[in-house]
Amino acid sequence: MRVLLVEDEREMAAWLERALAQSGFLPEHAPDARTAESLLAASGYDAVIMDLRLPDKHGLVLLREMRNRGDVTPVLILTAQGALQDRVRGLNLGADDFLTKPFALEELEARLAALVRRSRGRQAPCMQCGSLIYDSESRAFGLGGAILHLTPREQAALAVLITRSGMPVEKNQLFNRVFEHDSEAGLDAIEVVLHRLRKKLAGSDVRIVTVRGLGYMLESIDTEADADT
Incomplete structure (x- = not known):
């Protein structure tokens, strides 16, 4: 939302x-x-x-x-x-x-x-990337038909990424959306949040990739293409 x-x-x-x-x-x-x-x-x-x-x-x-x-x-x-x-x-x-x-x-x-x-x-829009679905009204994530349980910081980060899926989000921008402005956390703390998110998305058709020099991007994986290679 x-x-x-x-x-x-x-x-x-x-x-x-x-x-x-x-x-x-x-x-x-x-x-x-x-x-x-x-x-x-x-x-x-x-x-x-x-x-x-x-x-x-x-x-x-x-x-x-x-x-x-x-x-x-x-x-x-x-x-x-x-x-x-x-x-x-x-x-x-x-x-x-x-x-x-x-x-x-x-x-x-x-x-x-x-x-x-x-x-x-109007109904609040749902956003989707692969089998990952985000309901912007309930602010709930589903993955492969099951509820994806996230911490508040994980949820904040994934909400930003799914609204811009397929496009990189700068590290600073993502950090500011997830951590408090006066937080003692350093910029690299966002890596910890993304590491946990990657573990929760592991095995699905969605992944978070690092785009060198540009930030992080959520993308869907073509599992059939991967199987053929």
């Missing part, structure tokens, strides 16, 4: 981004309205998490402009305690849900999943 996080507070954004990634979401961060508008124009998202106090434009103005141009992406607004006026204005402008700070991550994730289920009657 691709989520655009529009939040100017660096610490809050970093926490939300890594927490969502470790839960299997695919978050992208916009620190201001201008960046958010650029990202929204360039690609589609399943949902938007939007803080209202942005440095260049109020979040409700950004929301109004989204709706005026026909963008119906579900928007969950983060509000301050007791900000009733913002809630009322937001509902009138097309907000889909609100969450009051401070909040529990579990509630945020549940609300995001509910928004996507309701939006335009």
Whole structure:
């Protein structure tokens, strides 16, 4: 599930981004309205998490402009305690849900999943690489018809790789999606996560390969071709 996080507070954004990634979401961060508008124009998202106090434009103005141009992406607004006026204005402008700070991550994730289920009657997409399937709504992986049991870091890494299967993902990018920004882990810690993932994928028709100079890539294996060689 691709989520655009529009939040100017660096610490809050970093926490939300890594927490969502470790839960299997695919978050992208916009620190201001201008960046958010650029990202929204360039690609589609399943949902938007939007803080209202942005440095260049109020979040409700950004929301109004989204709706005026026909963008119906579900928007969950983060509000301050007791900000009733913002809630009322937001509902009138097309907000889909609100969450009051401070909040529990579990509630945020549940609300995001509910928004996507309701939006335009769409079902959350499933992504597939060989016999590996990723349900972006439940954030569950299946391999060969069985549930693939993963740690949060393994799940975050594999979610990034499967959304870009067949294309390399840079080491730095993968590390930032899996580990906390203030973590004491070094860059090479991602190798440990990938080693464990490779063991869990061993014997299947899917593998993680290292592309020298470019990063890591998830690819399906042509088992029939391998058998013929």
